[in-house]
Amino acid sequence: xxxxxxxxxxxxxxxxxxxxxxxxxxxxxxxxxxxxxxxxxxxxxxxxxxxxxxxxxxxxxxxxxxxxxxxxxxxxxxxxxxxxxxxxxxxxxxxxxxxxxxxxxxxxxxxxxxxxxxxxxxxxxxxxxxxxxxxxxxxxxxxxxxxxxxxxxxxxxxxxxxxxxxxxxxxxxxxxxxxxxxxxxxxxxxxxxxxxxxxxxxxxxxxxxxxxxxxxxxxxxxxxxxxxxxxxxxxxxxxxxxxxxxxxxxxxxxxxxxxxxxxxxxxxxxxxxxxxxxxxxxxxxxxxxxxxxxxxxxxxxxxxxxxxxxxxxxxxxxxxxxxxxxxx
Amino acid sequence: xxxxxxxxxxxxxxxxxxxxxxxxxxxxxxxxxxxxxxxxxxxxxxxxxxxxxxxxxxxxxxxxxxxxxxxxxxxxxxxxxxxxxxxxxxxxxxxxxxxxxxxxxxxxxxxxxxxxxxxxxxxxxxxxxxxxxxxxxxxxxxxxxxxxxxxxxxxxxxxxxxxxxxxxxxxxxxxxxxxxxxxxxxxxxxxxxxxxxxxxxxxxxxxxxxxxxxxxxxxxxxxxxxxxxxxxxxxxxxxxxxxxxxxxxxxxxxxxxxxxxxxxxxxxxxxxxxxxxxxxxxxxxxxxxxxxxxxxxxxxxxxxxxxxxxxxxxxxxxxxxxxxxxxxxxxxxxxxxxxxxxxxxxxxx
Amino acid sequence: xxxxxxxxxxxxxxxxxxxxxxxxxxxxxxxxxxxxxxxxxxxxxxxxxxxxxxxxxxxxxxxxxxxxxxxxxxxxxxxxxxxxxxxxxxxxxxxxxxxxxxxxxxxxxxxxxxxxxxxxxxxxxxxxxxxxxxxxxxxxxxxxxxxxxxxxxxxxxxxxxxxxxxxxxxxxxxxxxxxxxxxxxxxxxxxxxxxxxxxxxxxxxxxxxxxxxxxxxxxxxxxxxxxxxxxxxxxxxxxxxxxxxxxxxxxxxxxxxxxxxxxxxxxxxxxxxxxxxxxxxxxxxxxxx
Numbered sequence: 001x002x003x004x005x006x007x008x009x010x011x012x013x014x015x016x017x018x019x020x021x022x023x024x025x026x027x028x029x030x031x032x033x034x035x036x037x038x039x040x041x042x043x044x045x046x047x048x049x050x051x052x053x054x055x056x057x058x059x060x061x062x063x064x065x066x067x068x069x070x071x072x073x074x075x076x077x078x079x080x081x082x083x084x085x086x087x088x089x090x091x092x093x094x095x096x097x098x099x100x101x102x103x104x105x106x107x108x109x110x111x112x113x114x115x116x117x118x119x120x121x122x123x124x125x126x127x128x129x130x131x132x133x134x135x136x137x138x139x140x141x142x143x144x145x146x147x148x149x150x151x152x153x154x155x156x157x158x159x160x161x162x163x164x165x166x167x168x169x170x171x172x173x174x175x176x177x178x179x180x181x182x183x184x185x186x187x188x189x190x191x192x193x194x195x196x197x198x199x200x201x202x203x204x205x206x207x208x209x210x211x212x213x214x215x216x217x218x219x220x221x222x223x224x225x226x227x228x229x230x231x232x233x234x235x236x237x238x239x240x241x242x243x244x245x246x247x248x249x250x251x252x253x254x255x256x257x258x259x260x261x262x263x264x265x266x267x268x269x270x271x272x273x274x275x276x277x278x279x280x281x282x283x284x285x286x287x288x289x290x291x292x293x294x295x296x297x298x299x300x301x302x303x304x305x306x307x308x309x310x311x312x313x314x315x316x317x318x319x320x321x322x323x324x325x326x327x328x
Numbered sequence: 329x330x331x332x333x334x335x336x337x338x339x340x341x342x343x344x345x346x347x348x349x350x351x352x353x354x355x356x357x358x359x360x361x362x363x364x365x366x367x368x369x370x371x372x373x374x375x376x377x378x379x380x381x382x383x384x385x386x387x388x389x390x391x392x393x394x395x396x397x398x399x400x401x402x403x404x405x406x407x408x409x410x411x412x413x414x415x416x417x418x419x420x421x422x423x424x425x426x427x428x429x430x431x432x433x434x435x436x437x438x439x440x441x442x443x444x445x446x447x448x449x450x451x452x453x454x455x456x457x458x459x460x461x462x463x464x465x466x467x468x469x470x471x472x473x474x475x476x477x478x479x480x481x482x483x484x485x486x487x488x489x490x491x492x493x494x495x496x497x498x499x500x501x502x503x504x505x506x507x508x509x510x511x512x513x514x515x516x517x518x519x520x521x522x523x524x525x526x527x528x529x530x531x532x533x534x535x536x537x538x539x540x541x542x543x544x545x546x547x548x549x550x551x552x553x554x555x556x557x558x559x560x561x562x563x564x565x566x567x568x569x570x571x572x573x574x575x576x577x578x579x580x581x582x583x584x585x586x587x588x589x590x591x592x593x594x595x596x597x598x599x600x601x602x603x604x605x606x607x608x609x610x611x612x613x614x615x616x617x618x619x620x621x622x623x624x625x626x627x628x629x630x631x632x633x634x635x636x637x638x639x640x641x642x643x644x645x646x647x648x649x650x651x652x653x654x655x656x657x658x659x660x661x662x663x664x665x666x667x668x669x670x671x672x673x674x675x676x677x
Numbered sequence: 678x679x680x681x682x683x684x685x686x687x688x689x690x691x692x693x694x695x696x697x698x699x700x701x702x703x704x705x706x707x708x709x710x711x712x713x714x715x716x717x718x719x720x721x722x723x724x725x726x727x728x729x730x731x732x733x734x735x736x737x738x739x740x741x742x743x744x745x746x747x748x749x750x751x752x753x754x755x756x757x758x759x760x761x762x763x764x765x766x767x768x769x770x771x772x773x774x775x776x777x778x779x780x781x782x783x784x785x786x787x788x789x790x791x792x793x794x795x796x797x798x799x800x801x802x803x804x805x806x807x808x809x810x811x812x813x814x815x816x817x818x819x820x821x822x823x824x825x826x827x828x829x830x831x832x833x834x835x836x837x838x839x840x841x842x843x844x845x846x847x848x849x850x851x852x853x854x855x856x857x858x859x860x861x862x863x864x865x866x867x868x869x870x871x872x873x874x875x876x877x878x879x880x881x882x883x884x885x886x887x888x889x890x891x892x893x894x895x896x897x898x899x900x901x902x903x904x905x906x907x908x909x910x911x912x913x914x915x916x917x918x919x920x921x922x923x924x925x926x927x928x929x930x931x932x933x934x935x936x937x938x939x940x941x942x943x944x945x946x947x948x949x950x951x952x953x954x955x956x957x958x959x960x961x962x963x964x965x966x
Contacts, residue, residue: 024574028573031483031487032487034479035484035487037480038480039502045517045541048517110410110412110413110414111418127418130418130421133660136659137602138652139603140630141424144648144652191420212807214805215801220795220875221823224403225403252510252511254512254605284605287516298516299524302512302517305513306510310509312508313507314508336772338770339784346786395787398824
């Protein structure tokens with residue numbers, strides 16, 4: 001018996017179009033254009049700073065990044081002799097930011113673990129509000145508080161650290177001047193990044209899959225055993241992203257660092273020793289009395305800072321997005 | 329079906345009897361703490377805190393080890409470390425708030441809020457001069473920065489949620505990148521673009537432009553989150569009635585998200601109200617109110633604090649504390665208002 | 678098909694104690710000590726003020742497989758979670774009654790709940806291997822978490838557990854691979870192997886096959902039959918055919934507009950052929966549920 005089914009090919013898919021109304025055309029165009037404003041702003045910032053600062057790059061060459069000396073003198077003939085180098089600024093930025101991460105990230109992770117897995121519900125909600133509150137404090141408040149309240153304590157701790165650990169090279173000091181050191185600036189910065197690192201870490205820990213947590217407990221794990229086996233592996237990449245966001249914040253911090261640190265244009269590896277700087281605070285310090293050429297060099301330094309923070313923040317956001325999405 | 333007269337229990341919850349040893353151990357740790365500090369050369373707050381932690385955690389571990397074994401002791405140590413970490417992380421907040429209130433209150437007198445600094449300088453006694461120019465300046469900056477950034481932010485957020493064009497991922501990425509711009513960079517950008525080679529001088533509008541750059545990412549991100557919360561059904565209802573997308577968004581979506589959008593703006597304002605660095609390059613200087621936003625310097629609360637700190641004298645620093653107290657009050661108020669708006673439900677008429 | 682334990686055909690009086698019947702069961706020589714089984718006495722469970730489970734008493738004799746059946750929402754999952762103290766993870770949870778393992782109440786004050794869970798293991802509805810660990814590490818995860826020193830060779834234990842779970846042949850060459858690459862059925866057998874590594878006396882299974890295809894389901898049922906020789910198994914299932922295939926005893930739960938209750942319990946073939954309660958009869962004949 002022959003089959004009576006006829007083989008028919010599937011019909012072609014139809015195009016779905018509409019003739020939009022003029023108001024909608026206008027609406028969509030406006031939104032389209034406006035949304036590119038962020039691109040425009042970013043490009044403008046990078047563009048202007050690079051453009052204005054170009055002279056400094058040209059004259060100092062690659063040494064602009066590496067040389068530690070920053071000087072602008074008026075020579076005998078009244079002309080300006082200048083040699084600008086960001087070396088001290090950049091190393092200072094990295095040193096202070098590293099201290100901030102070393103102190104701030106472990107505290108933030110512990111706090112996030114406490115809030116997610118140990119704290120009772122009401123306490124947790126109150127403390128989360130406090131964390132958000134901390135994030136909104138102005139940086140000049142940290143600067144003032146750091147200068148008046150924290151500085152004496154930091155000096156005391158620095159002396160203790162020096163007493164017991166001063167044999168480690170970067171913890172020694174050429175002379176006992178412990179005030180206004182990178183150590184103090186690092187501590188202030190670490191407090192400033194705690195809100196953001198804690199928030200990101202907490203959000204990722206809160207997403208730990210319940211089924212895995214239950215699997216660990218059903219195997220007879222203690223709370224710490226569960227955290228080690230399930231929560232930490234799950235949250236690790238998110239925490240790294242949060243730490244990178246904290247780093248981005250620390251790199252660009254201006255007034256808090258300026259208030260507590262003795263700004264000097266020299267590379268200083270001795271973190272307990274009382275001077276240092278970072279790019280942002282040095283721009284602020286020099287800007288007021290800078291000559292035209294020097295101002296352009298400062299703008300070039302600002303361009304370098306802009307690129308640094310942009311790259312760190314882009315990488316951080318990518319890491320956090322991936323951690324949240326993959327839900328490892 | 330029988331009505332039960334059995335009472336519910338939670339046998340896993342720690343009873344009072346379980347907690348007595350814990351508190352006893354902590355008390356013992358405190359006593360031992362004081363004793364050790366008195367006897368040994370260790371001194372100071374650090375010694376007290378560190379020893380208390382060591383003894384307290386140690387005793388807890390010992391208790392758990394005796395009752396349930398080694399694993400429970402390790403678990404107890406982990407809990408002690410986590411609690412210690414959280415306590416250390418939250419202590420600065422308390423200190424910040426208390427110090428500001430205590431030190432700032434010294435310089436507050438009624439005239440503080442309506443005198444300006446043209447009649448006094450930073451070394452004058454604290455019952456002279458005031459911050460009215462700084463308050464007005466900050467308000468000016470907030471209004472101008474909001475006026476500049478609000479349209480851009482809301483429209484960008486609408487693009488991301490309503491149109492979701494092909495560039496959405498890219499725009500989203502850019503907005504997040506923008507949120508990482510250091511405030512000093514925003515300041516020197518405006519300076520280099522508008523002030524360096526022109527005859528324009530620092531003024532309120534210049535500073536507002538710099539602050540707007542910092543405000544846009546915050547407002548855009550929050551607005552986007554809020555718009556995404558509006559249920560898709562509402563949009564479909566509007567479109568099914570034959571309305572254009574523009575009408576749907578304007579008359580249905582945006583009003584539904586109204587409270588959240590207000591929250592977004594307030595959060596953006598809180599972000600920039602305390603910014604100091606951009607002002608240093610763009611605001612110019614003034615010690616009294618300048619009603620013209622387009623020319624002439626201006627003061628602002630963060631700048632007032634900055635000047636006091638830079639002055640370095642005791643009176644100058646006292647003024648700085650008073651200024652920061654006012655600023656903190658402003659930021660906290662904004663924060664609370666944002667919370668209230670954020671949790672209010674929109675009434676459906 | 679595995680032969681079921683030979684049951685007495687006499688109609689024993691309707692009591693909830695089945696210990697005497699279990700004694701008739703033939704035991705294989707050289708099996709691990711079973712203890713005296715698990716017993717629930719007057720268990721009630723609350724979520725906040727809502728009573729979800731009322732007065733359940735069941736005696737799980739050592740070495741038996743008991744199926745808990747009933748329509749959804751009747752409290753069987755809640756009940757099984759009271760047996761290994763997982764119910765208390767819900768913040769508003771409360772309970773009453775006792776659960777005795779080898780005669781000792783696991784809810785007694787001063788009990789180490791982590792030790793209880795080592796002796797009463799659980800397999801969940803959705804397979805949940807630890808993705809950050811390899812297959813081998815997953816199986817031994819329980820040992821690491823409990824910090825149990827294993828006297829013998831770890832590799833031998835690994836092979837033994839995977840064999841008992843019916844997974845050894847499929848993964849023996851890739852013990853270092855990540856667990857996420859296995860199929861659903863393989864993952865569930867991995868979870869079973871993981872539970873076995875800590876040598877529990879009782880294994881609780883909360884709808885272990887409901888997320889799996891029929892082929893995997895049958896293989897796991899074979900595994901359950903093998904395992905029941907050395908441990909007590911309690912399995913929640915909404916699949917009556919599975920209960921009939923796998924269990925020695927069946928308990929029927931129902932929540933008739935109120936809290937969940939255990940309506941009837943008995944040897945499986947009796948429950949399905951000559952149930953004593955009309956409601957049980959209605960359920961097993963498919964009139965509802």
